[in-house]
Amino acid sequence: MKWMIMTLVISLSIGGALATTPQGDCRTQQQFFMTGGAYMPAGNFGINYTCDAALSTCTYTTDGFGNYFPCRSGAYHFIQLNGTPTKATQK
Helix, strand or coil, X not given: XXXXXXXXXXXXXXXXXXXXXXXXXXXHCCCEEEECCEEXXXXXXXXCEEEEEEEEEEEEEECCCCCEEEEEXXXXXXXXXXXXXXXXXXX
């Protein structure tokens, strides 16, 4: 009986530890921004967009079922590229 209770206590403690671990950083998931009431893919942070300081939501993530959740805070700012590709220099 003592071993059964010990096994149960250990199993519950391991299960509780796994249940309370962080599920991941939302910034590693695909990001969306809201424009005109619709969610659009944001691109890559620092390449296609940045989040300027503001008291709003910059980007959202989705659960795949049409539910969107805030991820990054700030104001979405699209980075305008000049349209000319850059070439790596050879050494």
